[in-house]
Amino acid sequence: MTRYIIIGAGAIGGGLGGRLAQHGHRVVLVARGAHLQALQRGGLRLRSPDQDVRLPVTAVAGPEEIILSDEDVLVLSTKTHQAEAALTQWADVPVISEGRTVGTAGERLPLLTALNGVTSESLALRYFDRVLGVCVWMPAVHLEPGEVIIRGVPRSGMFHLGRYPARSTTDADTELLDKIKIDWDGSEFEVLLPADVMPWKYRKLISNIGNAFQALIGPNGEFGRLVKAASTEARQVLEAAGITVTSDAEEAQTRSDSFTVRPVPGTPEVLGGSTWQSLSRGSGAVETDYLNGEIARIARENGRTAPINARIAALARRAAAAGRRPGDLSADEVARLLGL
The missing domain is CATH 1.10.1040.10 (N-(1-d-carboxylethyl)-l-norvaline Dehydrogenase; domain 2)
Known part of the structure; x- marks a missing residue:
């Protein structure tokens, strides 16, 4: 079963990860400071026009607190000016299969760039073999530790996803994108899969x-x-x-x-x-x-x-x-x- 590692659990990452967890998917939220402490202590409070729920979540400070496997999908949702530090932190983390190291995150795992701007995809290619760009439309707010406000209805947001660059798309990418679409569509989002995500970004x-x-x-x-x-x-x-x-x-x-x-x-x-x-x-x-x-x-x-x-x-x-x-x-x- 796919596990989503949300690197940067602010408005977008916290909202996405919260909805996925709410709908039964395996999720790890990566956060820091008072926000991390609040998540670990009391879970994530997710507020929307129709709901105010507190969700139990797994939250960590960094890769040293979890073991990565080939079932993991990394979702980068920091601010763009924080992206390179996060990429260097995660790229060389070992991926474990059947008790042994089979490679690094940069070599083995897909990385989704769910953040504003058009730079993170090329940044990520310095560290990750497989980069999937994400265009994010999600009216979400993170101001208080442990809390995310989502204002979109009936969907919480919309994402366009695609391999970066588009000409690199493989059958394995298509299979993964279809899987992500199923998971995220079923978690109160809408996912679209254009041939090239960058015009949307x-x-x-x-x-x-x-x-x-x-x-x-x-x-x-x-x-x-x-x-x-x-x-x-x-x-x-x-x-x-x-x-x-x-x-x-x-x-x-x-x-x-x-x-x-x-x-x-x-x-x-x-x-x-x-x-x-x-x-x-x-x-x-x-x-x-x-x-x-x-x-x-x-x-x-x-x-x-x-x-x-x-x-x-x-x-x-x-x-x-x-x-x-x-x-x-x-x-x-x-x-x-x-x-x-």
Whole structure:
């Protein structure tokens, strides 16, 4: 029976792992600090529009606390700026079969990259032979230790999965993807298996362009026009680089067919995305260098510039390092700093 090792049990990893455990699948959540202690002490509290449940889960701090086997599937769901540290931690862990070591995790086990951005897949190939990209659409929030809030109904979220790169797909990959689809579809998610997952991930990247603005400004002014300017710049950069992006119409239709977002009883009225959550928790770092900063990188690599995305990435990076909270800047201040 497949066991899912969720490396990074925050909003996405905790929500995914919690739902899988709730529906009878073998799951190990990898967490740290107060969150790990809460999971080990009282299980995972999973809150959604229709449920408030506490689930017994297996939670560990790292690979030294479990024994890996060929039945394991690793799911990387950290923030992108934390991904390389996690990859190096897990790649060389021995895989045991019938009491003997048969290889390492990097050699033997599939790794799913369930995190934002488009960089983790190529990062993972430095360490893992078999990488499967995951495009995540899941309205989930992790603010308190031991707790994840999921706001999607009737499905908790939607995932596009595929081998990376797509041309590497084997019959074994197809079999594994079909198995994952069965397991995750049956755990209140929807899994789609496109021929190539990366156009979906680039479309999600465009959606994540607004994360930095939401995190920095919060309720402190209307920032829609700023997001539009940054998104337009991002689209121009991707088009100039010849990168294929799933169309807005296809993405919107697919997502609306899967879930809608509803409030969760007893939770704050305002709940933001991943970058907003990082600032709210005072984590000291954010992933926007791999979102807006990714657009800047692609632009520079192709002899162009992306000043709006480069500047907002820098603002978010500095805000996190300084311990600022959502809404510490106004929309007018950010517009001035971006020259808009």
